[in-house]
Amino acid sequence: MAIATLTLNPALDVTTCTEKVRDTHKLRCTAPRFDPGGGGINVARVIHTLGGEVTAIFPCGGPAGTMLETLLGEAGVPIAPVPVKAATRESFTVDEGGTGKQFRFVLPGAELTDDELGSLLDALKAHDFSHIVVSGSLPPGCDPAMIVRLGTLARDTGAKLVVDTSGPALAACEGAGVYLLKPSLREVKDLLGAPIEDEESELAAARTLRERGFGEVIVLSLAERGALLVAEGTELRMPAIEVDAKSAVGAGDSMVAAITLALSRGQSLDDALRYGIAAGAATLMTPATELARLPDVERLYAASSD
Known part of the structure; x- marks a missing residue:
């Protein structure tokens, strides 16, 4: 079955380069590169690259929204945009x-509007999805309880809800029916309000999130140190894959994409996490806002499985 991604606050990503960033000066820049952006859209792009069946659902308005649709269409990513004012x-x-710094x-x-949010939920109900991935920030004024509504929708439609968000939206995941939650270490520190200083406290934090109902599966992103996964009967810690990082x-979106795709294909949590780490590393190898390339993901995944 297909995967849906929901991006409530999408963006048109504009990337350029200048020799040095200096205040009050006119900075001559290179020709801009335009990419579709926003957490869920990035997840959809990577799932599509990896050969998965996916539909990107997002609000779309104005000239930047039109370009967003065009770019995704050119990339072959199936979309279900919802027009907004x-x-x-x-x-x-x-x-x-x-x-080499990046700003x-x-x-x-x-x-x-409430009607626009309702239309986004209707788009999720229009098809049968095995997984619904909600990734990225909430737009201004959006009630964090939107996560609860999405949890109810996922339960009612038989889908598994995957969430990668922060702040109040992350806090709203408690008891919301999330299947898999992928927070960063910094986000968990902010959420729990407790120091996390070593591997033991990292594991304790992930266990706490699961016990409190933030998700059946907790994948704690540890950046350059890899990731930690905690689920019923399973606790996995995997190191990051060393690559020549460009951006x-x-x-993180690439990790979520590969993990979700692997799980939708019936792979084990171990394999899914390994695939996710490979996809995240593959994206690090690409410049600017470019995402993982299939040959890199396959090569890194195969090497990590040896």
């Missing part, structure tokens, strides 16, 4: 050529 936001990434400017997006944009 507000313009889709843009996000900007500026690479500093002289130092990321993220605009907030616009509020969605971290979309690495």
Whole structure:
């Protein structure tokens, strides 16, 4: 069965490069690169690249929204855009050529009306999906209880809900019927309000999230140290794969994409986590907002399985 991704606050990602970022100066930049952005859209792009069946659902408005649709269409990603009154936001990434530093400017997006949010939920109900992936930030004014509504929808339609979000939306996952939750270590520290300083406290935090009902499966992203997975009867810690990193944009989304795809294919949690780490590493190898390439994912996954 197919996977749906829901991006409540999508973005048109604009990437450029300048020699040095200096205040008050006009900075001459390279020609911009445009990519579809937002957590769920990135997840859909990677699932499509990996050969999975996916539909990207997102609100779409204004010139940036039109370009977002066009870019996804050119990439062959199946989409179900929901027209909205507000313009889709843009996000900007500026690479500093002289130092290799990367500056990321993220605009907030616009509020969605209740009717527009309802239309997004209707789009999820229109087809049978095995998994629904909700990834990225909520738009301004969106009640975090939207996560609860999505949990109810997933239960009623027989889908498994996968969530990668932060802040109040992450807190709303408690008891919401989430199947798999993928927070970062920083997000868990903020959520639990407790220090997490070593592997023992990392494991304790992941167990706490599961026991409190944040998800049946907790995948704690540890950045350059890999990831930790906790589920009923399973606790896995896997190291990251060392690669020549060019950009971290979309690495977490790529991990979520590959894990979800593997699970939808009936693979084990062990294999799914390994696949996710390979996809995240493959995205690190690509510049700017480009995401994982299939040959890189397959090569890294095969090497990690030896």
